Amino acid sequence: MKHVRRMLFSLILISNMLLCGCWNYHDIEKYSLVLGFAIDRNEQENSYLLTAEVLDFEMSGKEAKPTSKLIESKGNSVFDAIRNMLKLTEKRLYWGHADTVIFSQDIAKEGIIPVLDLIFRDAEMREEMHVVISKEKTAKELLEQQTMISTLRSTEIDRILNSQGSLAKAPVVEAYELINELEGEGISAALPAMGIATNAGKKTVELMGTALFKSDKLIGFIDSEETKYFLFVINKVNRGLLIQNESPENQMNKITLEIFKTKTKTKPEYYDGKVVMDIDIKTEVAIAEMETSMDYIKDVNRSKLKKDAEASLKSSVKNIIKKIQDNYDTDIFGFGMLVSANMPSLWDSIGPDWDHLFKKLDVNVNVDISIRNSALVSKSIRKESIRKEN
């Protein structure tokens, strides 16, 4: 009797532990996975238009092929729009797997914080979602375009952003980092921008540089090439290419250097009432492609290439900083944050005036490039006549 009693008792207690999670259980068949979504704003109606890309399966023969469907819905707030989707679909949508969110330019110009709040607050949505700004008129257009390789539009956008590690042409920002940048002092947000391009007859989505923000409002774009140098400043370049002309006179023959390792150290300095940023870029590259016949085993040529590359990287970095200072006046480099972290007492006095100071901030750029190797080949392919000269 006692034995049975104990068994019964522990059975009830154990099942208690296991069953309390089943209170609001959901069958997976009753859910559809959202892969990504786009948010537009309707000015006249003062409402949001939400377009979600939902995973779907297409039976072809015996195999199920993943495809996707778009669902649109309107609402007075973003969450209202999400719930309004229940008017359209039999299934509830599950947002925990969404990895891309696209904002339209209108929303970005008005301010992204109201829209971002839901992503941050909602328990289902994940904070490491990628945030993208649409360069087109609306955000939903991007989801409507054809895909290149994958069949899922949002997933492809997500993969494109993830592979920026070896291209360095867009800042990859996850939602929580974005919130930190928006809330932080002395730093402005910069997000990847995407637009529609025609590729081999298909209309598809392409990365088109960076969208610049001041506080939470979009104020402009820079293109992919400039983005690369911007990424150099904020030390987010992982791999990527540097294209170098053989000489200023000869623009035709280019040398491509592949970055293997690069590190940027930015330090604020304070000399007689002026803040100067010291940017130290240390890069290790390898020669990846050559259109010239130069022999880089020779010391002289190698150091010339090194010097040229350093000079051009330096001027590009300086140009982009200058451009941002002159045209946009927004501290996307986080220089202000560096000052406040390293010289807190100075920041207390100059912080409120930072917008003004940033515009006239002096920047020292030091570049150190070391050429590690030249891949498999020691010399490039040469015509016979040139070979004889050497």
Added chain:
Amino acid sequence: MEREIISTKQGTFMMVIFVIGSSIVLGSSVEAKQDIWIAIVVALFMSLPMLFVYSKLLTSFPGKNLYYILEEVFGKVAGKIISLLYVWYSFHLGALVLRNFSEFVQVISLPETPQTIIIIFLGLVCLWAAKAGIEIIGRWTAFIFPVGWFVLLITIPLSMSKMHLINIKPVLHNDLKPVLSSAFSFFTFPFAETVIFTTVFNTLRNKKKTFKVYLSGTVVGGAIILLLSVRNILVLGVHITTDLYFPSYMAVRTLSIGDFIQRTEITVATFYTIGVFIKASVCLYAASKGVAKILNIEKSSQIVAPIGFLMMNLACIVYSSTMEMFDWINTYKYYAIPFQIIIPVITLIIAKIKFYVKN
């Protein structure tokens, strides 16, 4: 009186889990901002004298728990009244811990489940453990702890690539006052909450090691809290950490290595469940010991169940919203002062005077 015995190791592990129990998820004090690690270190040093007081109390009366000591020192009536205060404190603390857990579960994963259900089902398990006695809790702790801390700490090196050192700068720029105020919060929650163990550690096998158990338990627990807090700040940055209710959960949530180590935040939730379980069980055990002592009931395990049910009730009604719960933390640090500092110190002083007079 039933005799229960726990080993030094079990005692230490219990203490560690008790200390990190609810603090690993709650972003308890946000005033210190990036200097939170200084606040924790200061709080640890602040708690050292109190730990000494607690263990001195226990070693002065070997084999007796706090309730017995109170009656011995203050006499029968006054002793019982003060004992009742401690019963209330541990009872209330247990209820708060249960409520924190149910809020956590509701906010992060089950928004539509009524909290009553979560509280009842975790509460029943705690009730079971407390009924089984401190020996069982101790043995269970010794079994789960080695797994638990590994799972908890492995997330720190894994999130290394997402850390930014700049988040912790500038050091000590915003005045010392918020840091001290934060340190005081950390002192009352969780370090000095170990006052509850004065009702438990009379069961330690080696009475001489009481202070050692107190010290190592709190220091190890404190070190883990320190590591996790610094991790949160480094990964998420100051602004997000202070905005969030449960920063640890979020910091682990951002972790993803390749495509295969991700969504590991469940480890935090699991460890939190373990912590809450231990903490609430120990509180319930302490409360029922006290009631048994006051009413002269021989077996405290016989009255665990009704007290446990009452504790679940209190957990259900104590707050009406999550916001209220986080607001309470500001009150708690003052509310806890008499239980954690004033009464133990006075008791020890009077006890010492009595000893002195006797000899």
Added chain:
Amino acid sequence: MMIIIPICSIIFLLFIIFDLAPRFIEKQWKVFWFYTVLISFSFVIHILVVLDFKLPSPAVPIKRLVSYIFGLQG
């Protein structure tokens, strides 16, 4: 939501049968009465909580008392 009431009742009933009844049989009256009073009180509160009665939280008077003693604001 209402399903909680039968669940709770079963749990309480089990405790009464397996935990409280032996006290009655063993004639431990002090424990028995203490147990009975407390568990019936808990049961009533449980039902009230489930039925969404607004019960006063002890946290509020404590908070007021603490702020009064320490002179806190708010």
